[in-house]
Amino acid sequence: QVQVQESGPGLVKPSETLSLTCTVFGGSINDHYCSWIRQPPGKGLEWIGFIFGSGTTRYNPSLQTRVTMSEDTSKNQFSLKMRSVTAADTAVYYCACTILGTDMDLQYWGQGTPVTVSS
Amino acid sequence: DIQVTQSPSSLSASAGDRVTITCRASQSVRTRLNWYQQRAGKAPILLIFGASNLLNGVPSRFSGSGSGTDFTLTITSLQPEDFATYYCQQSYTTPRTFGQGTKLEIK
Numbered sequence: 001q002v003q004v005q006e007s008g009p010g011l012v013k014p015s016e017t018l019s020l021t022c023t024v025f026g027g028s029i030n031d032h033y034c035s036w037i038r039q040p041p042g043k044g045l046e047w048i049g050f051i052f053g054s055g056t057t058r059y060n061p062s063l064q065t066r067v068t069m070s071e072d073t074s075k076n077q078f079s080l081k082m083r084s085v086t087a088a089d090t091a092v093y094y095c096a097c098t099i100l101g102t103d104m105d106l107q108y109w110g111q112g113t114p115v116t117v118s119s
Numbered sequence: 120d121i122q123v124t125q126s127p128s129s130l131s132a133s134a135g136d137r138v139t140i141t142c143r144a145s146q147s148v149r150t151r152l153n154w155y156q157q158r159a160g161k162a163p164i165l166l167i168f169g170a171s172n173l174l175n176g177v178p179s180r181f182s183g184s185g186s187g188t189d190f191t192l193t194i195t196s197l198q199p200e201d202f203a204t205y206y207c208q209q210s211y212t213t214p215r216t217f218g219q220g221t222k223l224e225i226k
């Protein structure tokens with residue numbers, strides 16, 4: 001059974017870069033693609049983008065000028081960097097991974113990591 | 120972007136009731152429509168993919184239907200653990216988009 005875990009700092013200063021890591025346990029990232037989703041307090045879900053183990057990425061156009069996703073196959077990890085953050089980027093950030101070759105999406109979710117943007 | 124509209128935004132029901140949540144996409148997503156359940160303070164979980172396919176382990180009281188632009192999630196015989204927020208999401212194209220959510224509350 002695949003498990004996914006997000007990690008990263010819970011507090012980021014305005015204008016700085018948010019950096020999060022998603023570690024996949026119980027499966028290779030080469031067999032999965034992983035999406036980043038965020039949820040501001042009391043609000044709904046927003047898709048940030050996804051990345052395949054090959055490095056192929058797709059980003060939400062609303063965020064793509066500030067977002068970069070990458071992979072580290074040696075650590076079985078994906079990472080998210082979001083530049084120039086503001087208070088509007090305060091949210092719980094989720095990583096959700098899906099095995100390749102299925103019709104599913106967002107199959108395995110991490111528990112989420114809360115990020116607050118504040119000085 | 121494909122807009123996904125869910126209704127109702129909230130719903131009150133009693134244990135044992137049958138409820139239906141609808142989701143409408145702004146253009147056809149074929150059957151690339153998924154449903155997620157999110158309990159308070161927890162991460163969402165995938166319930167139904169491809170409009171009507173239950174994930175392994177999801178109780179059979181959950182069912183999904185639809186294709187194109189109109190979809191429904193039905194829960195028969197509500198159990199206490201079903202009171203949560205439900206989201207639909209299209210996976211036909213990027214950016215992936217979610218409905219606004221339906222909060223299912225105990226009457």
